[in-house]
Amino acid sequence: MPEGDTVWLACRRLNAALAGRKIARAELRIPSLATVDLSGSLVLEVVPRGKHQLFRFEDGRTLHSHLRMDGSWRIFRSGQSWRGGPTHQVRAILITEDHAAIGYRLPVLELLPTAEEDRVVGHLGPDLLGPDWDQAEAVRRITADPRRTIGEALLDQRNLAGLGTFYRAEICFLQGVHPRTPAGDVAELDRLVDRAQWLIMANRDRPEQSSTGDLRSGGRSYVYGRAGQPCRRCRTMIRTEEFGPPGQDRRSYWCPNCQPAP
Template sequence: MPEGDTVWQAARRLHTALAGKVLTRSDLRVPKFATADLTGRTVLDVTPRGKHLLTRIEGGLTLHSHLRMDGSWKVYANGQRWSGGPAHQIRAILGTADRTAVGYRLPVLELIRTTDEDRAVGHLGPDLLGPDWDPDKALENLLRDPARLLGEALLDQRNLAGIGNVYKSELCFLLGVTPWLPIGALPADRAVHLPALAKKLLESNRDRPARNTTGSNSTGRGTSGRAQNLYVYGRTARPCLRCHTPVRSADQGDGSRERPTYWCPTCQVGPTPPPGNAKPRTDHRRTAN
């Protein structure tokens, strides 16, 4: 699932493949930009911003993309078979003399002026993996609405940029509270450490092929033969790695989108959904990407 660490890795791959090279092929397969031709221009850099990718191109242009749930950028050498999905899922092709970057299932793809990047990403809070990271500002943003549910506040990229559904569930576990706790009810000693903990998780995973929040060997297996890289995410009905209580799951959302959420009913305190998987509702604004 693309989150801040995944996007950081994608930006690094694209930057390594394209930066400083002249485009020999350009194909943007979205109606608004289908006639745009970038061939002959040099790629200047590829920069991640939260969950967004900014590919800056000679002439003051930026190709802005967002992976959302299942988008991806793949890089291929000349002659290598493309394997990111069927051809009809390709949204962008950027080719150089020796590499081709192919964007699959990109829900957001737009060509904008580099001077207008703020229009695409200016709403984002401090980037957990970016040079603008500011833990005090991130905490201030999170606590601005004390009644908002912690899980929803963490996903809102206007508060801090880079957390997705996996890190939301894992952070709440490490904080010892449920994602349905109003963020204003988070004990002060835990709240003050929340930004640093989030940054530590993403930074420690940005160079890993497999995401790990438990500190165990990323290829290690438990007695059940299952990987133990994550404390609760994706572990419904399996034993908590700390207390062995079965992990629970339910949907959580702000009215715009429901996301599967995981927690340990023993290790985490706070409100939980009522029986029947009914979700607590709020009237807060939609969560920004």
């Protein structure tokens, strides 16, 4: 699933293409929105909220989308052929005089009053890339359940919005914390949360995610995606497992030496 920085960059590009322009043609290809017509609507802005995308219109409506695992928005110039996937995978078409924003395989797409956006994003914790970022509030939410593992707590969007499995693995490594450590036992949790915000902020302007400073393929992570390979610090073999609540288990990576088990 795209993490907060990927969604932030996608929204910035969508905003540059659509904001301040009227929709000349629109199609929302899901049954519940099939009769909705956004033609003539002025786009005010396209903004991220964690991993969610909010297309706000001047008439007081918001189009909410979430990419989850397979969704994507592609932007094309007027007259340019669409190359984001087969036509039957298109779920949304927003066309202005200059650009076409095409949503492919969008699993979440809904229209609601802008004043009621809290219905879809109000449950989220402080946004790591948002103007509401509040480190102290994020720490408070994480430690509200001190027995929960830090690995699970970091992925819970109700604690802090935007973090995913790449950043979880890398932040825990950089802090020397095993992902199964109870949240209440993590030393310097405020520093861990600060590092999460700093790292995702550092990556938000580029498509590549890197925690090492190396943007080359194979060199972007310390532990993520490197199971069975030697740790870049101590040469111990990186390990991996899936854990979490049933149906919400996610793959985790760690170095047994640099991140001793609790």
